[in-house]
Amino acid sequence: MKDVIKKILITLGILILFKLGSVITVPNVDIGDVKTYLSSGTFLTAMNMITGGSLETFSIFALGVGPYINASIVIQILCMVIPPLKELSEEGGKGRAKMEKITKATTLVIAIIQALSLTLMFQNSYEILEDISVYGIINVVIMMVAGMSITMWLADVITAYGVGNGASVIIFTGIISGLPSTFKTVYETLMLETNGTLKFILYCVVYVLLIVAICFVETSERRILIQQSNRVVNKTKGDFNYIPLKINSAGVMPVIFASTLLSAPSIIANLFGKTELATTLSEKLSLSSWLGIIIFGLLIVMFSFFYTSISINPTQMADNLKKNGTYIPGIRPGFETEKYIKKVLYNITCLGTLCLLIIALMPSIIAKFTSLSSNVALGGTGLIVAVGVAIEIKKNIQTILTNKSYQKYGGF
Amino acid sequence: MEEIKKIRWCDLKTLKNTTLSVLFIMLFSVGFFLLCDLGISALIKIL
Numbered sequence: 001m002k003d004v005i006k007k008i009l010i011t012l013g014i015l016i017l018f019k020l021g022s023v024i025t026v027p028n029v030d031i032g033d034v035k036t037y038l039s040s041g042t043f044l045t046a047m048n049m050i051t052g053g054s055l056e057t058f059s060i061f062a063l064g065v066g067p068y069i070n071a072s073i074v075i076q077i078l079c080m081v082i083p084p085l086k087e088l089s090e091e092g093g094k095g096r097a098k099m100e101k102i103t104k105a106t107t108l109v110i111a112i113i114q115a116l117s118l119t120l121m122f123q124n125s126y127e128i129l130e131d132i133s134v135y136g137i138i139n140v141v142i143m144m145v146a147g148m149s150i151t152m153w154l155a156d157v158i159t160a161y162g163v164g165n166g167a168s169v170i171i172f173t174g175i176i177s178g179l180p181s182t183f184k185t186v187y188e189t190l191m192l193e194t195n196g197t198l199k200f201i202l203y204c205v206v207y208v209l210l211i212v213a214i215c216f217v218e219t220s221e222r223r224i225l226i227q228q229s230n231r232v233v234n235k236t237k238g239d240f241n242y243i244p245l246k247i248n249s250a251g252v253m254p255v256i257f258a259s260t261l262l263s264a265p266s267i268i269a270n271l272f273g274k275t276e277l278a279t280t281l282s283e284k285l286s287l288s289s290w291l292g293i294i295i296f297g298l299l300i301v302m303f304s305f306f307y308t309s310i311s312i313n314p315t316q317m318a319d320n321l322k323k324n325g326t327y328i329p330g331i332r333p334g335f336e337t338e339k340y341i342k343k344v345l346y347n348i349t350c351l352g353t354l355c356l357l358i359i360a361l362m363p364s365i366i367a368k369f370t371s372l373s374s375n376v377a378l379g380g381t382g383l384i385v386a387v388g389v390a391i392e393i394k395k396n397i398q399t400i401l402t403n404k405s406y407q408k409y410g411g412f
Numbered sequence: 413m414e415e416i417k418k419i420r421w422c423d424l425k426t427l428k429n430t431t432l433s434v435l436f437i438m439l440f441s442v443g444f445f446l447l448c449d450l451g452i453s454a455l456i457k458i459l
Contacts, residue, residue: 012444015444015445015448016448019445019448019449019452020452023452023456172441173441173445176438176441176442176445177445177449179438179442180442180446208435211431211434211435211438212427212431215422215427215430215431215434216421216422216427218430219422219426219427219430220419220420220421220422221419221420222415222418222419222420223420247419344415347415348415348419351415351416351419386438387434387438390433390434390437390438391430391433391434393437394430394433394434394437
C-alpha cells in the first residue's frame with residue numbers, strides 16, 4: 001500500500017509542476033484574446049485538449065505531448081513500409097529501446113515544425129509576437145521545443161515512477177482541467193431555455209451513462225479457449241485456459257490519432273494567414289460540421305484497425321502457441337490457428353470500432369440537434385480519452401497491489 | 413452475429429466497480445486540479 005501511495009504522490013507532484021509550467025507564457029508573446037478563440041470550438045480546441053490545456057496561455061508547455069503522438073504515428077506507419085524498421089521493432093527489448101530513441105528523435109523534428117507553424121499561425125491571425133524579427137521567432141520556437149522536452153521528461157518520470165502511462169496522464173490533465181468550465185458553459189446555456197434545470201440534470205445523467213458505456217466496452221472481452229496438448233482438462237469444473245482479447249483492443253488511441261490528424265490540414269492552411277481556404281478548412285473540419293463529423297468517424301475506423309494490427313500480432317501468437325505445445329480446440333496449430341485468430345480479431349474489432357464510433361460521435365451529433373455548442377461536444381470526445389486513462393490508472397494500481405501481495409507470499 | 417454471442421460481456425459487479433473507480437479518479441482529479449489552479453492564481457497574485 002505504501003508503494004502505491006508513493007507512486008500516486010509522485011504523479012500528483014509531477015502534475016503540479018506541469019500545471020505550473022502551463023501558466024508560464026513564452027517570452028516575447030502577448031496572448032491577448034487567444035483564450036476566447038480557443039474556447040469557441042475551432043480545430044485548435046482539439047489541439048488544446050491534447051496539449052493539456054497549455055495552448056490557451058501559449059505557455060512553454062504549449063506543444064504538450066502532441067509531437068510525440070505524431071512521431072509515434074509516423075514511425076508506426078514507417079514500420080509497415082520499411083523492412084529494417086519492422087525487423088528492429090520485432091527484436092524484443094533492445095529493438096524496442098532503439099525504436100523509442102528513433103521516435104524521440106522524430107519527436108524533436110516534428111516539435112520544431114509544429115512550434116514554428118503554431119507561432120506563425122498565431123502571429124498571422126492575432127499578431128501575438130512583440131518582436132517579429134527572425135531572432136524573435138527562433139527564440140519562441142526554441143522555448144516551445146525546450147518546454148516540449150521537459151513535458152516529455154515529466155511524462156517519462158510518471159511512466160517510470162508514477163501511476164499510468166505518462167503521456168496519457170498529461171492528456172488526461174488537460175481534459176479533466178477543462179471539465180468544470182464545460183459544465184459551467186452547459187449550465188449557463190441550458191438555463192436560458194425553458195425547463196433548463198431539468199435539461200441540465202438530463203445532460204448530467206447522459207454524461208454518467210456515457211461513462212458507464214465506455215467502462216462496459218473497455219472491460220468486455222472475447223476469450224479464445226486454449227488447451228495444453230499434454231494436459232487432461234475437466235470441462236465440468238471449468239478448468240480452461242484462454243487468450244483474452246479486448247473488444248476495443250486499440251483503446252483510446254484511435255480517438256487521439258483522429259483528433260490530431262483532423263486538425264492538421266487547418267493548421268497547415270492557417271500558416272499562410274487568414275486566407276479563404278484556411279477559414280473554410282477550419283469551419284468544415286471542426287466537429288460542428290457534418291463533414292468534420294464524417295471524416296472524424298472515418299479516421300477512427302481507419303486507426304482502430306491500424307492500431308489493432310500493430311498491437312496484436314496473430315502470426316506471433318500462433319507461433320507462440322505452437323512452441324508451447326498449446327492449441328485451440330478444433331483448430332490445427334500453425335497457419336490455421338493464425339487464420340482463426342485473425343478472423344476473431346477482425347470480427348471483434350468491427351464491433352469494438354462500432355461501439356467507439358457511437359460513443360465518440362454521439363455527443364457531436366446531439367450538439368447538432370440542440371443548442372449546445374460544439375465546444376461541449378468536444379468534451380464528449382475528451383471523455384472517452386479521460387475514462388480510458390482512468391481505467392488504465394485503476395488497472396495499474398491493481399497490478400502494483402497484486403505484485404506486492406504475490407511477493408509477500410514468496411513470489412519473485 | 414456468431415461472434416457477438418461468444419463475447420464475454422462485462423458483468424454487473426465488474427461494471428459497477430469499474431464505473432465507481434473511474435468516477436472517483438475523475439472527481440478526485442477535478443478537485444485536485446481546481447485546487448492547483450487556485451493555488452497558482454494565489455501565487456501569481458502574491459508575486
